[in-house]
Amino acid sequence: MVRLDGASPGRPARLGATRRDVPERPGRRGVPPALAVPAAVGFCFLLVPLLALLIRAPWRRLPALLSDPAALTALRLSLECATAATVVSLVLGVPLAWVLARARFPGLAVLRALVTVPLVLPPVVGGLALLLALGRNGILGRYLDAWFGITLPFSTAGVVVAETFVAMPFLVVTVEGALRSADRDLEEAAATLGARRLTVFGRVTLPLVAPSLLAGAVLCWARALGEFGATITFAGNYPGTTQTMPLTIYDQLQTDPEPAIALSLVLLLAAVTVLALLRDRWLRPGGVA
Amino acid sequence: MSTETGLTVAGEVARGDFRLALEFAVAPGEVLGVLGPNGAGKTTLLRTLAGLSALRGGRITLAGAVLDDPGEQLFVPAEDRPVGLVFQNYRLFPHLSVCDNVAFPARARGAGRTAARRHALGWLDRLGLTEFAGRKPGQLSGGQAQRVALARTLAAEPGLLLLDEPLAALDARTRLEVRAELRRHLGAFGGPSLVVTHDPLEAMVLTDRLLVIEDGRVVQQGTPAEVARRPASQYVARLVGLNLYPGVLGPDGAVALAGGGVLHAAGGSAGTGGATGRVLLALRPSAIALHTERPRAGSPRNVWPGSVSGVELLTDRVRVQVEGSPAALVDVTPDAVAELDLAAGSAVWLSAKATEIECYPDPR
Numbered sequence: 001m002v003r004l005d006g007a008s009p010g011r012p013a014r015l016g017a018t019r020r021d022v023p024e025r026p027g028r029r030g031v032p033p034a035l036a037v038p039a040a041v042g043f044c045f046l047l048v049p050l051l052a053l054l055i056r057a058p059w060r061r062l063p064a065l066l067s068d069p070a071a072l073t074a075l076r077l078s079l080e081c082a083t084a085a086t087v088v089s090l091v092l093g094v095p096l097a098w099v100l101a102r103a104r105f106p107g108l109a110v111l112r113a114l115v116t117v118p119l120v121l122p123p124v125v126g127g128l129a130l131l132l133a134l135g136r137n138g139i140l141g142r143y144l145d146a147w148f149g150i151t152l153p154f155s156t157a158g159v160v161v162a163e164t165f166v167a168m169p170f171l172v173v174t175v176e177g178a179l180r181s182a183d184r185d186l187e188e189a190a191a192t193l194g195a196r197r198l199t200v201f202g203r204v205t206l207p208l209v210a211p212s213l214l215a216g217a218v219l220c221w222a223r224a225l226g227e228f229g230a231t232i233t234f235a236g237n238y239p240g241t242t243q244t245m246p247l248t249i250y251d252q253l254q255t256d257p258e259p260a261i262a263l264s265l266v267l268l269l270a271a272v273t274v275l276a277l278l279r280d281r282w283l284r285p286g287g288v289a
Numbered sequence: 290m291s292t293e294t295g296l297t298v299a300g301e302v303a304r305g306d307f308r309l310a311l312e313f314a315v316a317p318g319e320v321l322g323v324l325g326p327n328g329a330g331k332t333t334l335l336r337t338l339a340g341l342s343a344l345r346g347g348r349i350t351l352a353g354a355v356l357d358d359p360g361e362q363l364f365v366p367a368e369d370r371p372v373g374l375v376f377q378n379y380r381l382f383p384h385l386s387v388c389d390n391v392a393f394p395a396r397a398r399g400a401g402r403t404a405a406r407r408h409a410l411g412w413l414d415r416l417g418l419t420e421f422a423g424r425k426p427g428q429l430s431g432g433q434a435q436r437v438a439l440a441r442t443l444a445a446e447p448g449l450l451l452l453d454e455p456l457a458a459l460d461a462r463t464r465l466e467v468r469a470e471l472r473r474h475l476g477a478f479g480g481p482s483l484v485v486t487h488d489p490l491e492a493m494v495l496t497d498r499l500l501v502i503e504d505g506r507v508v509q510q511g512t513p514a515e516v517a518r519r520p521a522s523q524y525v526a527r528l529v530g531l532n533l534y535p536g537v538l539g540p541d542g543a544v545a546l547a548g549g550g551v552l553h554a555a556g557g558s559a560g561t562g563g564a565t566g567r568v569l570l571a572l573r574p575s576a577i578a579l580h581t582e583r584p585r586a587g588s589p590r591n592v593w594p595g596s597v598s599g600v601e602l603l604t605d606r607v608r609v610q611v612e613g614s615p616a617a618l619v620d621v622t623p624d625a626v627a628e629l630d631l632a633a634g635s636a637v638w639l640s641a642k643a644t645e646i647e648c649y650p651d652p653r
Contacts, residue, residue, distance in 0.1 A: 189380035191367040192339050193445050195397035203396070207384040 050268065057265055058258045065262035073240055074248035075266065081156065081244060082224035085163035086171075089220050093171040094213070098201070100172070101179035112176075119169045126165055127233025134161065134234075158235035159242050163224035170223050171216040178212030179205070215278055222274040226267060295319065296449055296481040300347010302330060302337040308345065309333065309505050315481035317352075322496030322513065323485045326524050329502045331485040332377075335451045338483070339374040340367035351449050351481075368397075373447030377454045379438035381426035387437050388413065388422040394445035412444045416474070432463040439474060450475075450482035456491055468494055489517065489528045501525055509652065519571060519649045532572040532617050535651055544570055544648065550614030552641075553590045554648035567651040574608065574620040576645035580638040581629055589640045597635040600626065607631075611639060 031039070058065065065071060100112050118126055134141040134152045144150040152158045182205060190200045206213070228246040235242040237251065245263050252260040295316040302309045309330035315321045323331050336342045338349065340356065348358040351372070356365045381390050392402075392409035400408070413419050416436050426434060435455065442450065455471060456464045472495055475482055486492050492499055493513045501509040501516060501524075509521035520526040526533035536546040543551050552570055578584075584592055595613025602608075607626045609619045617639060621629075629637070 185376070185378070185380050186382060188341055188367070189374075189376060190382075190393070190397065192341070192370075192372065192374045193394040193397055193441065194368050195393070196368050199397050203393075204382060207382075210384075 053261065053264055053268060057261050061258060062262055062265070065259050066266070068259065070239065071248070071259060071263060074243055074245050074263065077156070077159070077240070077243065078225055078245040081159045081163055082167075082221050082227075084160045085167055085224040086217055086221040088160065088164045089168040089171045089224075090213075090217060093168045093216075093220075094175055094206075097172045097175035097179055098205075101176045115172055116169055118166055119173070123166055123227065123229025123231075124233050127162055127230035127235075130162060130165060130230065130234040134158075153234055154236040154238065154242060156235075156241050159231055159244060162230040162234040163227045166227050166230050167220045167223040171220040174212055174216030174219060175209060178209040178216075182208050218274050218277055222271065225270055294352055296338075296483075297350045298338070298347070300349070301345040302333050302342070303345040304330070304333045304342065307333070307505070309502060311347075311500075311502070311507060313500055313507070313510070315483065317480055318478075319498065320475050320482050320484060320496045322492040322499045323483055323502065324487060324489070324492055324499055324516075324525065324528075325502040326487070330505065331487075331502065332453055334502075335374060335453050335483065335485055338449065338451055339372050340365060340370045341374075371446075371448035372451065373442035373445050373449070374451040375435075375438050375442045375453065375455060377457055379426075379434050379458070381429075381434060381437060381441070383426050385425075386422065387418065387424050387426065387429070390426065390437060391441045391444050393441060409440075409444060412440045416440045416443075430463070431459045432467050435459065435467055436470075439471070443474070443478070448480045450478050450480060452482070452484045454485055454487070455495075456486075456488070471495060487528070489513075489525075493517070519569070519647055521569065521652050526571065530574065530618075532574060532577075532615075534570040534572070534615050536568060536570060538566060538568045538648070544568060546570075546615050548615055550593060552615070552646060553643045554646040555642075555644040567653075568648055569651045571647040571649075572617070572641060572645060574618040575606070577617055577619040577639055577641045579609065579611075579619055579621055579625065579629055579631070580640065583638050584640050589642045591639075591641045591643060591646070593639050595637055595639050597631055597633055597637060599633060600631055611637060613639065 066075075096115070100108070100115065121129075131153060132138050134144065136142065136145050136151055136153065141152065144152065152161055186204055186208065187200050190204045191197075195203065226246055227244070228250070231242065231244060232247055232250075237243050237247050239248075243251070245267060249260045249263050249267075252263070295314055297314045299312040300310075302311065307328075307330060311334065313321070323334060325331050333342065337344055337357070343364055344357040344359055346359055348360070349356045351370075355361070355363055356370055356372075357363065381387075382393065385393065388406055388409050389396075390409075391412050392405035395405035395408050396402070410419070410422065413422055416439065418433070418436055418440060421429060421433060421437070426437070429437060435458070439452075439455075452471075456467055459467060468491060475484075475495060484491075484495050486495070496513060499509070499511060499513050499516045500507055501522065503522055503524055509516055509525065511519075516525060517529045520529060520531060520533055523533055534544075534546045534548065534550075534552065536544040536552070538544050543553055545551055552572075554570060578589075583594075593613055593615075595611040595617070597609055598612045599610035600607060601610070602623070603620075606620045607623055609621060609626075609631060611617050611619055619639065621631075625631075629635075631637070
């Protein structure tokens with residue numbers, strides 16, 4: 001960083017009268033009103049709804065609302081499903097990210113683009129697509145049902161499937177980027193020391209991308225936790241088996257908003273926590289202590 | 290098929306469109322220096338020997354075993370080669386401690402953690418690194434990192450040791466210490482080793498024999514002393530600080546220089562074994578004298594006019610760059626500069642004794 005005030009540490013700024021007057025940094029001067037006004041409106045637009053949630057929260061009844069068996073069930077189901085979806089995403093997504101980052105074959109670019117489709121696809125459409133693929137009459141689902149007796153839709157496993165479908169691309173994209181920029185030189189060095197490719201992957205590559213792996217997993221988990229559209233379409237809305245927190249919030253809102261607000265606060269807290277974790281990672285990339 | 294004990298290389302290494310044709314052998318215990326300008330293919334050669342890139346044609350054998358032979362569809366990948374490569378930038382694993390870095394080869398080959406660490410500590414002890422065992426590579430100085438990289442490579446117990454500019458990343462003082470130490474370790478290593486360098490001093494101290502590569506081929510092979518005395522290319526001549534003139538030796542013993550001018554070497558064609566034809570003349574900058582007026586008859590055989598184009602102060606002498614036929618670098622004392630009133634543009638006379646000029650056949 002260039003210090004413009006001439007007072008670099010360890011060196012006195014004023015040596016006689018030679019100190020020049022340096023103009024203020026351009027970026028620090030006032031913001032033009034044409035930008036300041038829409039910026040302020042935009043900021044408020046994003047912030048006021050969250051404030052409303054906090055202001056209208058039934059703070060006194062909160063412990064009671066959150067310890068309600070129905071709320072606890074939804075909370076537990078959400079945490080379990082989001083965690084399971086993250087584990088599945090890690091098991092399938094990390095190798096996928098490796099292939100996308102390192103393999104070379106025709107059509108790889110298309111594959112890479114396809115992987116990101118669920119990122120922008122409306123979740124309801126994702127849920128419908130899952131039904132057509134894995135539903136009881138789906139192109140794969142009918143064989144799962146006929147041969148193994150497995151039915152995914154409208155089950156807890158279906159929730160995990162729906163959440164994985166929507167959340168895994170977050171992990172893949174994050175880890176793929178890290179693998180692509182990871183130091184290939186170190187992998188070469190490992191090879192000259194006798195390490196086979198899988199050993200190189202496990203003992204050199206993965207530790208090097210660990211920060212991004214963690215960031216990707218947290219992002220994936222957060223996305224899975226908040227999943228609504230794909231879940232309700234593919235897995236339905238059955239309390240105890242498929243009704244996760246977002247679904248419970250939507251349901252409760254029709255009758256009694258207070259429990260809905262209480263659960264919303266839990267999701268807001270989770271979101272803020274994730275953001276704090278990720279910011280810390282992103283501000284210090286590769287910060288392996 | 291082969292019964293050789295060391296390393297034999299014959300063939301072509303390649304990187305993209307670049308080609309380097311080579312043929313050489315290194316005996317067990319011998320240290321071969323590979324000298325050449327940037328982009329000459331030195332690092333590509335090491336990578337090819339290590340199995341990180343493939344030979345375009347030809348064959349590499351180590352202790353009789355074929356490592357690479359495209360003609361036979363044979364290629365032993367890096368992880369299966371008994372070849373250790375110390376990279377120029379060391380490439381220590383930043384997430385592992387010094388001890389675990391050195392334990393890496395044993396771990397990679399399936400040894401348990403405890404056994405691998407014990408093995409690593411043995412190597413750390415041998416290289417005087419025991420006190421750094423618990424540190425991360427980021428906490429090491431350049432010289433320490435270099436030793437750890439060497440320890441890690443030696444811990445893999447390779448049959449061939451490759452060092453890519455081992456001292457290039459070190460500061461001048463550390464270089465001096467590490468150079469002497471490296472010589473010891475190279476001496477203790479039983480197999481053939483290769484050291485890539487572009488530092489002539491490093492080559493003199495560390496290697497037994499030199500291979501000079503330039504323009505995609507080997508331009509010279511010989512002991513460091515031979516190469517320094519009779520360089521075969523401008524690149525080496527500049528490195529060792531000699532004036533080098535290609536020319537044609539006539540029957541009268543005079544050499545017509547390719548760049549213009551004529552020089553006489555003592556004995557004329559004697560130095561070339563009686564042969565006439567394309568020769569190289571090497572002349573030390575300190576063997577040339579400068580004068581403000583033409584030296585009188587009876588003085589050295591080689592006298593020619595020139596004009597000073599640059600004056601540079603070295604530690605104990607002054608290097609004067611003189612344009613003329615031929616152009617020359619001349620070393621004089623600081624006193625002489627004042628006495629002769631030398632500055633850029635000064636007209637001078639140069640003289641050199643014929644006995645100071647080394648004349649030998651141009652290998653090209």
